[in-house]
Amino acid sequence: MIFSLVKRNVLLYFRDKISVFFSMLSVMIIIGLYVLFLGRMVESSGEVAGENARFLTDSWIMAGVIATATITTTLGGLGQMVDDLSRKINRDFETAPIERWKIVISYAISSVVIGVIMSIFTFILAEVYIIAYGGEFVGFGALLRVLGVVILSTVASSSFLFFFVSMIKTMNAYSTISTIVGTLIGFLMGIYVPVGALPNAIQSFIKVFPFSHSASLIRQIMINEVIDLEYLPREVSETLGIQFYFNDVVVSQLTSIMFLVGTALIFFGLSVIITTKRKREV
């Protein structure tokens, strides 16, 4: 039952070309902006990476793009839940001998499946871009680690977003949320403006925002392929949001991972509470 519901939701997402396009829109905008402002960024990283300046900047921006995809495409995948509710398709599920929790969990699982597929697709595009401009393909170990972070980040964002989306009843409200997320995400991930260039209050907020840790982890893995992280000056690392520091103590990869795991668990719990308490409506 869960399997066929997940299959349904995933099929419906990929057959609706417009929803696929819109869930990738933020990613495309970021890449577009990057291409436009490329020259200046490469220049400024030249002093750190030397001849690898281009490879470094490309890896940095693409790491942010992949982290963004784990959120926006997962949100796109959750749209089916709102669509079913607003078109009252859920009545067909609720009058069948299938437990309610199975229906609900299948939306969450399908958003993870969609998010992972689309993020991997983004990762492939990113690598193609990096190689096309003289960079190198990530090593096998780094590839697996990126995939691991992508999956973790997608699960956490599915859990986090599910909590908010499950309170929505109309497609209008859902579109509004998608627009807000799509607009803010580039800033929260420290892509449009590097974290170090933002005011302190916002920097602190970004540091406790779970998904900027996805970006940070993917940056660490991908940039390590260009230049050994140990040789990266702290100032550069901190400014570009590659590593976060709390009172001069660097946030370890394990801490970032645990932070994402914690987010996934807490919001999963909250989502369970909210969906079981919601009254049945027709």
Next chain:
Amino acid sequence: MDKIIDVLNLHKSYGEVHAVKGIDFYVEKGKLFAFLGPNGAGKSTTINVICTLLSYSEGEVIVDGLKLGIDDALIRQRIGIVFQDSVLDNLLTIEENLRIRGSFYGLSPNELDTAIENALIVTDIKEIKNRRYGQLSGGQRRRVDIARALLHNPKILFLDEPTTGLDPQTRKSVWRMIENLYINHGVTVFLTTHYMEEAAKADYVVVIDNGEIVAKGTPIELKEKYSTDSLQIKPIDKKKVTQLLIDNKVAFTEISDLMIIPIDSTMDSIPLLKLLDQQISAFQVLNGTMDDAFIGITGKEMRE
């Protein structure tokens, strides 16, 4: 007599609103049951309660020997519902839709294949099974909706206005399919409709208004009780005929240049025609219809 649905003193309130105010009725097994009522009468609420979608405030409902509210999972296994608005996915093909929805009923892969095959044949949509639901015509969609509801061989099929919005020809062919279901396949059909000619074919009719049952019986009983036959005449000289009718204490109403005289039975028209001989240019004797009966019961037109 075998009751497949038995509703006893059913109440349903939404906060302050008392939508269903203690109704009693039953549905006989293998019959075509019509549930009628104007919009907002409590019709949908009642169906949603029986279909396990809504909880109820008071009373008891037994569906195929199972108590509603306790054995809901088992009841769901035995009912099929065709909702008024479509609940299938536009972007999936007919077969994909049926396979996904069919997976809810715990059938083995082989059983599911057979179930899909049978449903496609009964509803006559096998040739188009690979087309996307969203690309189908209204009549074809209805057939798919019905196929979906039949997948698990339900004992009771709920049809909520199955022919609304279809053109007359499609409506007839969908209706023939529904008739085939309860005549040849022994499915009990619980129907709501806006078309009185469909209700007239039911074995039993219940009319609900303002949350209460206002009439029940076979279509013939309802017609006899709530509608009258009438004699329609076209007078040559309206004033003269009017006077003649008043003198003979015959009640009548006028509609443009026609005059309508209610009569108890069609035979009663003979003495009236004798009386009006030479005074009229045309006449017609009309039997009461379900439409008349419905208006007689609720004081409202069905189609708004």
